[in-house]
Amino acid sequence: EIVLTQSPGTLSVSPGERATLSCRASQSVSRGFLAWYQQKPGQAPRLLIYGASSRATGIPDRFSGSGFGTEFTLTIDRLEPEDFTFYYCQQYGSSPWTFGQGTKVEI
Amino acid sequence: QVQLQESGPGLVKPSQTLSLTCSVSGGSTSDGSYYWSWIRQHPGKGLEVIGYIYYSGTTYYNPALQSRVTISLDTSKNQFSLKLTSVTAADTAVYFCARVVIVTDVSGYNDYWGQGTLVTVSS
Numbered sequence: 565e566i567v568l569t570q571s572p573g574t575l576s577v578s579p580g581e582r583a584t585l586s587c588r589a590s591q592s593v594s595r596g597f598l599a600w601y602q603q604k605p606g607q608a609p610r611l612l613i614y615g616a617s618s619r620a621t622g623i624p625d626r627f628s629g630s631g632f633g634t635e636f637t638l639t640i641d642r643l644e645p646e647d648f649t650f651y652y653c654q655q656y657g658s659s660p661w662t663f664g665q666g667t668k669v670e671i
Numbered sequence: 672q673v674q675l676q677e678s679g680p681g682l683v684k685p686s687q688t689l690s691l692t693c694s695v696s697g698g699s700t701s702d703g704s705y706y707w708s709w710i711r712q713h714p715g716k717g718l719e720v721i722g723y724i725y726y727s728g729t730t731y732y733n734p735a736l737q738s739r740v741t742i743s744l745d746t747s748k749n750q751f752s753l754k755l756t757s758v759t760a761a762d763t764a765v766y767f768c769a770r771v772v773i774v775t776d777v778s779g780y781n782d783y784w785g786q787g788t789l790v791t792v793s794s
Binding site: 594607609610615665 | 717733770
């Protein structure tokens, strides 16, 4: 199965700044089938990005995704207070679909 | 707005069967554009896909759990269910149901999720 490694484990940034989160795959992710989710404690994950770079419905344009092959990035511009939480990447190009272990974005 | 809601016992004894149901509203489990999936999250850890089902009844299970998992679908009730047999403490987790947007026959991403339900395996 494809192992996804997210870095850093914790990212310390200030409101208004940019956050750059990395997701590295142990094998190439087929056709860029990679998604990013935001999860707040006690809540379900929320889809942010699919297909590596397509924003889901209702997601602000300060969230953007990029990458291909084994290297993917989620960028959050102009961090808002509600953005400080956990983020997970998921590949759905090869079965079993797998998730990264997560990055916590903190103030 | 699509909504999913998990229900079932929050406590299961070791060696017994974990059973959960996901009720779907605002969308139809008969819609051929989606799979219906179960995902779990161990306390303080990442997410693991358990498996998913199509309206035709076709299923996919994570090989790591395949021998113990059954996912079924009741389109008349707009519900789908999870059964996990022979549970141990390692199965203690928050269990989520989710809708999967089908991209190809074997790929898709989760666009709507239930709130999740904590299942603890303990005697």
